[in-house]
Amino acid sequence: MKKITLIRPLENISEIILDLDKIDGTAILDCERQCRMLGEVSPDVQFSKTFSALLASKASGVIFDDIKGLSGPDFMHVINAVSNFLFGGISPNPETSGNSEKQ
16 A cells, blocks of 8 residues: 655545555456546557546545546656556566576
């Protein structure tokens, strides 16, 4: 879980707790569908801030409109945490990546 203390709290929200461990494939696909329904046309929604905001909403229990209503710095902090979740696991396998040294 990632706890984000807001710089500019909303009326009833002073922190956002992202429980990204509870996100599964169904949640990701649901957020993708919602993102497309909102008009997102990117070939890959993983690069969409709308998709990341929808995922943040699902991971935190904070409604999507409140995520969108965050101040710019707070919004980007939340979006960056989701992006780290989405792209943080993408790394080459150390056992198979470029370890072809001649012995």
